[in-house]
Amino acid sequence: MKKVTLSHVSKSYDQQSFAVDDVNVEINPGEFFVLVGPSGCGKSTMLRMIAGLETITAGDLSIGENRVNHMPPSKREISMVFQNYALYPHLTVEENILFGLKARKMNKIERNERCQEAADLLGLTPYLQRKPRELSGGQRQRVALARTVVSQRPICLLDEPLSNLDAKLRGYMRTEIRQLQKKLGITMIYVTHDQVEAMTMGDRMMVLKDGKVQQVGTPLSIYNQPKNLFVATFIGAPPMNTLPLSLSQDRSLMFMNEKISLATPVSWRTLLNTKDHFHLGVRPEQVFPAEEVLEPSIKFDVTIEDTEVLGNETHFTFTLGKATWKAKWQGQWPKNIGDLLSLAVPLEAAYLFDTDTEEIFYSGQVQLSEGVQVL
Amino acid sequence: MSSSSVTVVEERILQYGRKEKLSWWGKTKNFRTAMLYLFPSILLFSIFLFYPMLRTVYLSFFLTDAQGVASLFVGFENFAYILQSSVFRKSMVSTLLFVLYTVPSSVIIALFLALLANEKLRGIGFFRTILSSTMGMSVAASAVIWLFLFHPTVGILNSFLNIIGISSIPWLLDPQWALISIAITTVWMNTGFAFLVILGGLQNIDQHLYENAEIDGAKYRYQLRRITLPMLSPTLFFIITITFINSFQSFGQVDILTQGGPAEATNLIVYAIYRDAFINYQFGTASAQALILFILVFGLTILQFKFGEKRVHYQ
Secondary structure: OOOEEEEEEEEOOOOOOOOEEEEEEEEOOOOEEEEEOOOOOOHHHHHHHHHOOOOOOEEEEEEOOEEOOOOOHHHHOEEEEOOOOOOOOOOOHHHHHHHHHHHOOOOHHHHHHHHHHHHHHHOOHHHOOOOHHHOOHHHHHHHHHHHHHHHOOOEEEEEOOOOOOOHHHHHHHHHHHHHHHHHHOOEEEEEEOOHHHHHHHOOEEEEEEOOEEEEEEOHHHHHHOOOEHHHHHHOOOOOOEEEEEEEOOOOOEEEOOOOOEEEOOHHHOOOOOOOOEEEEEEOHHHOEEHHHOOOOEEEEEEEOOEEEEEOOEEEEEEEEOOEEEEEEEEOOOOOOOOOEEEEEEEHHHEEEEEOOOOEEEEEOOOOOOOOOOOO | OHHHHHHHHHHHHHHHOOOOOOOHHHHOHHHHHHHHHHHHHHHHHHHHHHHHHHHHHHHOOEEEOOOOOEEEEOOOHHHHHHHHOHHHHHHHHHHHHHHHHHHHHHHHHHHHHHHHHOOOOOOHHHHHHHHHHHHHOOHHHHHHHHHHHHOOOOOHHHHHHHHOOOOOOOOOOOHHHHHHHHHHHHHHHHHHHHHHHHHHHHHOOOHHHHHHHHHHOOOHHHHHHHHHHHHHHHHHHHHHHHHHHHHHOOOHHHHHHOOOOOOOOOOOHHHHHHHHHHOOOOHHHHHHHHHHHHHHHHHHHHHHHHHHHHHOOOO
């Protein structure tokens, strides 16, 4: 088993801007590693560089101990699943699965053995003689996975493999891919724009934006300790509420706009000594009814603008200053649009971000020092 | 279970189904609308296609005067005469040879060029334009260009052969060479269109298929055989059929380069029809030949569909 190491890997198409900008990461053998970010953030480009389908502009890519920057894709001992599955429409499922093995001139007995095994594993045995167009989306997806299974290669790259499936099937395939990875013990590098997939599937994940690495870590560490405003609002559904605030001269008041202000919690005042502005971030599930919060908190009253009752949880939408916030409460709450709500946010649930750099400088649970290393 | 469900369906139809009673005028409403839209093309087709075709069939049973007016009904005599005529037989042989020379070579050359032009290289757009440019050239212009190239003394082809130490070839003057010369011209003319269509077909193939094959370690020739050609088969089938029919109907290049000579070696069937009709004023036999050509091309095209289409993978 080999680990994949990227050091200072960059990609530029026009020699002027970076599509992938100075990425450093070590992906361990047997790990499920997720690359996540909005579209155009360079995550697919990064995956294609690992596959050898894109050249690397600068930096080193190693698989195991070897630098593989110029190694052709077939020599890298990888397999890949594409977003559209890249099945050969003129070949049967069986021929599709065996395409790579035939190209490598593997002997027929072993070839068929592996095909049978993979078909059993993925429940494709009844469909082996069909053409891809006669299969449903989920079955096509499984054929693409079966190809990586028969290749028996230690590293598998997946490029948004679930985005062509409907929501229910996607949820099901998430588990299936995860189980497959554990069963085979292979390394999977998985690209997605869907933060739910990243959170539920990954051992570790890397959040990318505009080609730059925002944060690398386990899903929970990223959820609990987002490194900056982007990560905080990208991960989590509904996303983290944020609110730009400006401080009064003596730092005792925090203004949402010209008229409305809140008292600055005493424990924050030294923290905010050097700032004029900052962003407050609070997860929707940390916005509570005021009467339930006994610890030190920020309190405010709002008018409900929208409610969504999702069975056992209720979402309220309201405006705070210039920002639209959501509160997520457990249970079914019979509130109407226009009702007044008294809300409270415990101080330890708050995240404070610098307005200029968008970096986090305080979170309720842990005080972060300057230049924190979250790698 | 299924039979009972059928009766349920039948019952439901009996109970709730409504048969709208429509007049003939109401029933044909869709048809009449469709015909209104089709009218312009039906009109044009009728004048320039259907009427001449029926007229050809009609004329093939008559002897005509010099104006092409049917004067004497002769039944199948025109056909009998044609089939016994050595000129017609020779023309048929030349035509079949010509088709054999032009169709495979046109398609293979176009495929080869398209594969080259499909690579992602700097300035490839220039080559794509150049290689498809013969498509925009009229038959007459192309034939004249080749007339100069084939010229026995000042033609560039013979000059070039002389430079590399081969004696001049009497391109259009020798019965052995004339048909080949016409075929070379035709292949050159066909290439532009075939190239463009095949290139379009190649560009339509999903790049991920190649990337996947690349990762699997498939070599170029394996990819060509197992991905490109099967995925391209509908395009190839189309272009083969079109080139095939076009080859049978070649006329302009013969008229300009050789006028059917020397020694009738390039008297292709359409040129023979033209000569019979407009030089010998034998409209009856010319019509009979046209009809034979039509039946031949029609039959061969049907055979092509029957046997060729099995190898075509539509997506």
